[in-house]
Amino acid sequence: MSFYRWDGExxxxxxHLQPKASKDEFAGLHGERLKIRLTAPPVDGKANAHLxxxxxxxxxxxxxxxxxxSGELNRQKRLxxxxxxxxxxxxxxxxx
Numbered sequence: 001m002s003f004y005r006w007d008g009e010x011x012x013x014x015x016h017l018q019p020k021a022s023k024d025e026f027a028g029l030h031g032e033r034l035k036i037r038l039t040a041p042p043v044d045g046k047a048n049a050h051l052x053x054x055x056x057x058x059x060x061x062x063x064x065x066x067x068x069x070s071g072e073l074n075r076q077k078r079l080x081x082x083x084x085x086x087x088x089x090x091x092x093x094x095x096x
Contacts, residue, residue, distance in 0.1 A: 003034040060085030
């Protein structure tokens with residue numbers, strides 16, 4: 001099992017989120033998930049919105065192309081990135 005899979009041209013990411021970090025960054029693997037540190041607090045959906053904006057910028061897509069598929073209230077999340085234009089330097093991440 002991997003932290004990502006391709007569904008046609010869409011990328012599905014399984015993430016472990018660490019809110020209230022000192023900076024926004026990809027932080028390697030956390031078990032079978034990609035660990036992402038974010039500066040946003042886990043209050044009123046702020047961390048989710050910040051995560052979607054962070055991933056949109058990293059993958060070169062509009063925020064509307066990043067959707068939360070599961071884990072709205074958890075640190076364990078699954079996101080769909082529709083037709084990513086860029087692949088950030090995350091070890092192991094590659095196109096099919």
